[in-house]
Amino acid sequence: MSETQSDRESGTQFIPKFDDKGLLSAVVTDAESGRVLMVAFMDEEALSATQQTGEAHFHSRSRGKLWKKGESSGNVLKVEEMLVDCDQDAIVLRCRPAGPTCHTGATSCFYRRLEDGILQPVKS
Amino acid sequence: MSETQSDRESGTQFIPKFDDKGLLSAVVTDAESGRVLMVAFMDEEALSATQQTGEAHFHSRSRGKLWKKGESSGNVLKVEEMLVDCDQDAIVLRCRPAGPTCHTGATSCFYRRLEDGILQPVKS
Numbered sequence: 001m002s003e004t005q006s007d008r009e010s011g012t013q014f015i016p017k018f019d020d021k022g023l024l025s026a027v028v029t030d031a032e033s034g035r036v037l038m039v040a041f042m043d044e045e046a047l048s049a050t051q052q053t054g055e056a057h058f059h060s061r062s063r064g065k066l067w068k069k070g071e072s073s074g075n076v077l078k079v080e081e082m083l084v085d086c087d088q089d090a091i092v093l094r095c096r097p098a099g100p101t102c103h104t105g106a107t108s109c110f111y112r113r114l115e116d117g118i119l120q121p122v123k124s
Numbered sequence: 125m126s127e128t129q130s131d132r133e134s135g136t137q138f139i140p141k142f143d144d145k146g147l148l149s150a151v152v153t154d155a156e157s158g159r160v161l162m163v164a165f166m167d168e169e170a171l172s173a174t175q176q177t178g179e180a181h182f183h184s185r186s187r188g189k190l191w192k193k194g195e196s197s198g199n200v201l202k203v204e205e206m207l208v209d210c211d212q213d214a215i216v217l218r219c220r221p222a223g224p225t226c227h228t229g230a231t232s233c234f235y236r237r238l239e240d241g242i243l244q245p246v247k248s
Contacts, residue, residue, distance in 0.1 A: 009228055010228075011243065012242050012243045012244070013242075013243065014238055014241060014242070014243055019185070025149055025163045027151050027160055027163055029160060033158075034157075034158040034159065035158065036151055036153060036160070036207075036216050038209070038214075039149045039151060039209060039214035039216075061143070081237050082237060082238040083160075083234040083236065083237050083238070083246060084234065084236050084237070084238055084243060085162070085163060085226075085233040085234050086226050086227065086228055086230070086233045086235070087233075090162075090163035090233075090234075092160050092163075092234050102210050103210070104133055104134075104210055106210070109209040109210045109211075109214075110207040110208065110209050110214075110216050111210070112207065112208050113205050113206060113207050113208070114138055114206040114207075114208055117138060118136050118137075118138070119135065119136045119137065119138055119208060120136070122207060
């Protein structure tokens with residue numbers, strides 16, 4: 001195991017491992033219920049903005065720029081805790097949402113389950 | 125909104141939206157506790173293998189191939205439910221893990237939290 005990999009896995013230093021596009025996976029969970037609310041990506045800019053403001057920021061792959069969650073809807077995500085995985089290429093943001101997280105108005109973007117190849121509503 | 129986007133958001137048809145590398149984000153949660161155990165990627169092959177076997181398969185970006193979680197450790201993930209997000213580019217796998225999910229031996233890969241720039245152990 002390389003020194004960096006060992007440092008990443010067992011050390012106390014935050015050394016985010018961005019992919020070849022400069023991104024980390026970011027999973028938002030509800031700090032109260034633990035439910036997964038959304039999944040997105042963060043680049044260095046989004047990570048820094050999130051740490052500085054305490055509100056979740058992401059990198060929009062489709063728009064190619066920084067995106068503050070809730071910037072238009074007002075449904076911001078207040079970050080209670082940030083968890084980092086073993087190889088530091090993914091982050092869980094435990095958040096308190098100001099409103100529905102999904103742009104469809106659903107509490108979570110994961111409002112459907114796959115059952116025998118068909119999407120069915122999840123009981124919320 | 126294009127017809128495909130509308131179909132993806134509100135329809136019952138599963139139309140996974142793979143990125144330019146043919147990948148979806150995949151988040152594994154513990155079906156019992158709801159805790160996030162790991163985050164990875166799935167391509168069409170991994171998705172199909174997961175659906176056919178009921179055990180979680182991913183696409184290893186570093187090795188560039190199909191990867192059955194637990195293939196060497198035995199710590200497979202039995203999939204109880206698959207949730208799909210609004211734009212169908214991310215999946216939550218609610219699983220029953222056969223053992224620790226992280227290769228470090230931790231229950232979850234997210235065993236550290238970021239506090240004032242330093243990684244601290246999460247109480248499990």
